[in-house]
Amino acid sequence: DSGVTQTPKHLITATGQRVTLRCSPRSGDLSVYWYQQSLDQGLQFLIHYYNGEERAKGNILERFSAQQFPDLHSELNLSSLELGDSALYFCASSVGGPSNYGYTFGSGTRLTVV
Amino acid sequence: DQQVKQNSPSLSVQEGRISILNCDYTNSMFDYFLWYKKYPAEGPTFLISISSIKDKNEDGRFTVFLNKSAKHLSLHIVPSQPGDSAVYFCAARGRGAQKLVFGQGTRLTINP
Numbered sequence: 001d002s003g004v005t006q007t008p009k010h011l012i013t014a015t016g017q018r019v020t021l022r023c024s025p026r027s028g029d030l031s032v033y034w035y036q037q038s039l040d041q042g043l044q045f046l047i048h049y050y051n052g053e054e055r056a057k058g059n060i061l062e063r064f065s066a067q068q069f070p071d072l073h074s075e076l077n078l079s080s081l082e083l084g085d086s087a088l089y090f091c092a093s094s095v096g097g098p099s100n101y102g103y104t105f106g107s108g109t110r111l112t113v114v
Numbered sequence: 115d116q117q118v119k120q121n122s123p124s125l126s127v128q129e130g131r132i133s134i135l136n137c138d139y140t141n142s143m144f145d146y147f148l149w150y151k152k153y154p155a156e157g158p159t160f161l162i163s164i165s166s167i168k169d170k171n172e173d174g175r176f177t178v179f180l181n182k183s184a185k186h187l188s189l190h191i192v193p194s195q196p197g198d199s200a201v202y203f204c205a206a207r208g209r210g211a212q213k214l215v216f217g218q219g220t221r222l223t224i225n226p
Contacts, residue, residue, distance in 0.1 A: 105157030
């Protein structure tokens with residue numbers, strides 16, 4: 001157990017729907033990062049929040065949004081889902097920015113859009 | 115724009131031999147390089163890292179080499195063990211950057 005909790009582990013939904021992925025960071029970590037891993041693709045950075053504030057944004061689609069709440073958990077909202085959104089979504093956390101040891105990942109949410 | 119590239123999607127190595135995983139990068143402003151290991155149904159876990167001011171870092175069976183002039187790093191695993199079978203991701207951090215940039219990953223299979 002890495003200490004980073006992601007729910008749900010699996011999600012199957014239809015095109016056009018909206019889903020919310022949840023992440024609880026490791027105790028003491030203020031930063032949360034979201035990554036997407038599509039088939040045969042690397043880990044694509046989506047967004048970084050630090051203590052409730054957005055700090056960096058990657059190639060995140062306009063249909064996707066995220067937020068970090070006062071208790072530091074984060075949610076990634078995916079709307080108007082398309083087949084191509086099927087992927088593994090990982091959350092990671094760290095105390096601040098990425099340290100010399102990077103950050104700690106959760107076990108991911110596997111999203112399947114049918 | 116893929117700043118970190120792992121050009122080998124897969125690698126198969128005999129148990130006990132050396133495994134060498136390669137990674138190339140384009141951004142000379144990266145100050146730290148990391149390797150992560152990922153088993154199925156788990157998130158990536160940190161394995162080893164190296165500062166851009168060094169050319170080698172060793173931790174047990176794992177050694178990372180950095181060649182800044184070639185913008186290339188490699189991970190050596192000696193001797194390879196069946197438990198090393200996993201996907202390995204190379205990652206890089208820019209100075210003051212708020213994220214890690216990852217390569218596409220290399221699936222390593224260790225054959226008995």
